[in-house]
Structure formats: structure tokens, C-alpha cells
Amino acid sequence: MAKKPKRDPEREERITMEVVVDCYDRHERAMGWYYYLEDRLQFPFAATCVTQRAGSPLRVKDKVEVLGMPPEEECECEVFVTIRWDRPEGLAVPLAQLKPIAATKAQTKETVADWHYWRSMGYEY
Numbered sequence: 001m002a003k004k005p006k007r008d009p010e011r012e013e014r015i016t017m018e019v020v021v022d023c024y025d026r027h028e029r030a031m032g033w034y035y036y037l038e039d040r041l042q043f044p045f046a047a048t049c050v051t052q053r054a055g056s057p058l059r060v061k062d063k064v065e066v067l068g069m070p071p072e073e074e075c076e077c078e079v080f081v082t083i084r085w086d087r088p089e090g091l092a093v094p095l096a097q098l099k100p101i102a103a104t105k106a107q108t109k110e111t112v113a114d115w116h117y118w119r120s121m122g123y124e125y
Contacts, residue, residue: 005120015114027076029125033115034075037095040111041081043068047098047112056093066098077125079115 019036023029045066049058058064064083070092074080078094085091096119100109 004122005117007121008117011114011117015118019114026125030076031072033079033118033125034069034072037079037081037111037115038069040107041066041069042105042108044084045104045108046101047083047104048101049097050099051097053094053097056097057091058093058097063101064093064098066100 019032020029021032023032043066047064047066049060049062049064052058052060067082067084067090069075070080070082074092078096080092081095081098082090082092095112095115098112099116100112
């Protein structure tokens with residue numbers, strides 16, 4: 001398991017005030033994250049797979065194009081994003097697997113980093 005990062009007060013404040021504010025249960029936190037990500041991620045963007053996951057066909061260093069968010073019910077337990085795949089509807093993969101490439105817009109990189117931070121701190125819905 002990866003080492004827990006140093007607490008980031010600015011990121012904690014943003015997550016508290018923009019993502020999970022007024023969220024009182026697991027479902028509300030899941031939807032808070034879903035709508036925060038849907039609103040702030042600027043699609044499409046290119047990303048690299050940074051970790052392998054059972055159930056996902058991606059391998060470390062695979063490059064993908066992130067097209068959008070799947071329906072909200074797909075993100076009730078974990079955040080998924082839709083990538084270009086060999087089917088027209090794409091494929092939903094865990095956002096935790098992906099890191100935007102350097103050329104990605106700053107807001108998108110920050111937003112993905114917020115999700116990665118949340119997970120690495122051990123926070124849960």
C-alpha cells in the first residue's frame with residue numbers, strides 16, 4: 001500500500017467546502033464527488049495508467065483518452081471515468097488508475113489530484 005501523503009490544508013479545505021459540504025452519508029458523499037468531478041474535469045483529456053487493477057484491462061503506462069463520466073450509479077462505490085475503447089460507448093475504468101498527462105489543463109490535473117489525495121489519505125464515502 002502506498003504511503004499516506006502529508007496533510008495538505010488547502011486541498012482539505014477545497015474538498016471539505018466544495019465536495020463533501022452538507023453530505024451526511026455515503027451516498028451523498030459519492031454524489032458530491034461525482035458532480036464535483038463532472039463539473040471540473042475538462043473532457044476529453046489524455047491520461048496514463050499509473051496502477052494496475054483487477055477487473056480493468058489497463059496496464060501501467062498505457063495511454064488513454066478520457067471522454068467523460070459514466071452514469072452516476074456507476075460511481076456509487078468508486079469514481080469511474082469513461083475512456084475511448086473498442087466499442088462506441090467506451091469503457092468505464094477507475095479514476096484512481098489514471099494520471100493526466102503534463103499537457104492537460106491545470107484545473108483537470110488539480111481535480112484528479114484531489115481524488116487521488118482523498119483516496120491516499122484513506123478517506124471513504
